[in-house]
Amino acid sequence: GIQVEQSPPDLILQEGANSTLRCNFSDSVNNLQWFHQNPWGQLINLFYIPSGTKQNGRLSATTVATERYSLLYISSSQTTDSGVYFCAVRPLYGNNRLAFGKGNQVVVIP
């Protein structure tokens, strides 16, 4: 099946810093989503972004489908950004289930 790799696995940020999270995937996809899991375990949709760039407040995401990667940018990080960020993709061919990466654990310290 499709492989999804996220980097870096762990990241510690000073409040106010910027960061970039990366998601690489091994095959063509027709769906890519970024999720945030907060420290209480709740999983929240951030972006649906199979290609192009989107922005939502301090967060933005870019997917370059032809090169099989997506980036999630966090600007001016806040302690509420702490948690795990997951990338999930749906392959264009084969089974149509979402495959998740192992996540980026982010800790923002005040």
Added chain:
Amino acid sequence: NAGVTQTPKFQVLKTGQSMTLQCAQDMNHNSMYWYRQDPGMGLRLIYYSASEGTTDKGEVPNGYNVSRLNKREFSLRLESAAPSQTSVYFCASHIEPTSAAWGIRLFFGSGTQLSVL
């Protein structure tokens, strides 16, 4: 609307006991999923159901059974719990797009933390 509702939130079982995790969604979604989350492993698909009356295995189905009772409900059953099934379980759902060009937006329940002793 409540979205995706999972029960219970916490459960402790002894090895060999059985239990059913319940999931219901009120968004009229076709597709429903059960995932488990283990430290450092991300979310792994146990079973999914593309529509009422259909179910299919995911990556890690062994030791589990599912029932898609109706469009709203999708339950996960552990017949004989094992310590390896200690995990956090998430139910999720989405509506199936009518075109391959459309994406899906997955909605998650709040999770069930299960410990098997």
